[in-house]
Amino acid sequence: MFVADEAIVSGFKVSETKELAYTSLVKKYQEQLYWHIRRMVVAHEDTNDVLQNTLIKVWKGLENFRADSQLFTWLYRIATNECLSFLAQQKRKSSDSFEDIAAVYSNKVKSDPDFDANRLEWKLQLAIQHLPEKQKIVFNLRYYDEMSYQEMSKVLGTSEGALKASYHHAAKKIEAFIINS
Amino acid sequence: MENKNELSEEREQDLPVLGALKKTMPQLVPAGYFNALPEIILSKVLAQTTIEEVKTKKVFFMRSWMRYAAAAVFIGVVCIAGYFFSVNQSKPSFNYQQYSNSDIAKILPTVSDNDLQVYLNISTSIAGVENTIQSNEALEPGDIVLDQLSDEDLLQYLSEQNKPIVKKSS
Numbered sequence: 094m095f096v097a098d099e100a101i102v103s104g105f106k107v108s109e110t111k112e113l114a115y116t117s118l119v120k121k122y123q124e125q126l127y128w129h130i131r132r133m134v135v136a137h138e139d140t141n142d143v144l145q146n147t148l149i150k151v152w153k154g155l156e157n158f159r160a161d162s163q164l165f166t167w168l169y170r171i172a173t174n175e176c177l178s179f180l181a182q183q184k185r186k187s188s189d190s191f192e193d194i195a196a197v198y199s200n201k202v203k204s205d206p207d208f209d210a211n212r213l214e215w216k217l218q219l220a221i222q223h224l225p226e227k228q229k230i231v232f233n234l235r236y237y238d239e240m241s242y243q244e245m246s247k248v249l250g251t252s253e254g255a256l257k258a259s260y261h262h263a264a265k266k267i268e269a270f271i272i273n274s
Numbered sequence: 275m276e277n278k279n280e281l282s283e284e285r286e287q288d289l290p291v292l293g294a295l296k297k298t299m300p301q302l303v304p305a306g307y308f309n310a311l312p313e314i315i316l317s318k319v320l321a322q323t324t325i326e327e328v329k330t331k332k333v334f335f336m337r338s339w340m341r342y343a344a345a346a347v348f349i350g351v352v353c354i355a356g357y358f359f360s361v362n363q364s365k366p367s368f369n370y371q372q373y374s375n376s377d378i379a380k381i382l383p384t385v386s387d388n389d390l391q392v393y394l395n396i397s398t399s400i401a402g403v404e405n406t407i408q409s410n411e412a413l414e415p416g417d418i419v420l421d422q423l424s425d426e427d428l429l430q431y432l433s434e435q436n437k438p439i440v441k442k443s444s
Contacts, residue, residue, distance in 0.1 A: 119312040214300040264288035
């Protein structure tokens with residue numbers, strides 16, 4: 094049973110319960126955040142680095158967190174920004190084109206010891222790697238996290254209409270990729 | 275979260291190819307990763323907080339040290355400026371312009387002989403005899419003026435006084 098968000102936030106603001114509240118938050122959201130990050134950066138080691146940076150930023154910022162947005166929305170926003178920073182850093186290092194970067198991430202998916210090209214869930218993972226970054230995030234948040242467009246617009250700072258259009262385009266590309274593979 | 279039916283309808287519409295595929299990720303996570311993570315993160319965060327606190331204290335110390343140093347420099351400058359100001363204030367100012375425009379002929383008769391003598395003594399001792407205009411002693415009425423004497427008279431006078439005569443070679 095997880096601790097309620099309100100109790101985590103208020104507990105964090107008291108020095109005696111700060112560490113306990115933080116540990117409760119990590120336990121409650123670590124898996125969701127981990128998979129959100131891993132869908133973007135693919136490799137476990139990179140996911141671990143990005144997740145740790147995310148949770149360190151959460152520690153630094155939680156004291157000033159205001160309850161006008163939901164805690165998980167705020168956490169997703171930090172994690173998404175960390176993912177985008179990581180991906181931008183990787184791009185700068187490689188200076189490859191979009192196609193090359195898609196190939197790099199596809200190869201990371203294929204390098205998984207359990208990878209099976211005939212299984213639909215792996216084909217879906219490969220298809221996702223061929224999406225542009227923003228579409229990738231939108232698709233993952235909608236498909237896997239089942240996030241509403243309203244919440245997604247708070248996480249990404251984009252209008253709901255634009256997010257719906259983005260998801261629709263992403264879904265069409267994925268379908269085409271799976272059919273053709 | 276939106277209604278589950280809405281989401282599945284959207285999925286069926288946009289991604290019929292996925293059919294009834296489960297939304298689980300095929301990748302695996304190292305065993306025990308999620309059990310260990312909260313403790314690892316907490317220790318990392320606390321270590322970082324300690325380092326940042328030490329850094330903050332150092333910065334605060336440096337800032338306070340610099341503040342004291344700046345105050346000391348300011349006080350020093352004020353003291354030195356004050357000293358020079360007070361020294362200049364205590365010196366009598368001499369208005370050269372005023373004296374250069376004075377009429378000496380009018381002022382001189384008002385100065386007593388004694389004061390003039392004191393002035394001459396002081397200026398002689400400072401400037402030296404060679405640079406001072408000596409006041410000639412007044413000639414007595416019976417004194418002989420050298421211009422009125424012939425060379426023979428002068429030679430005779432000197433021989434009487436037993437003084438050696440040195441002639442300049444021409």
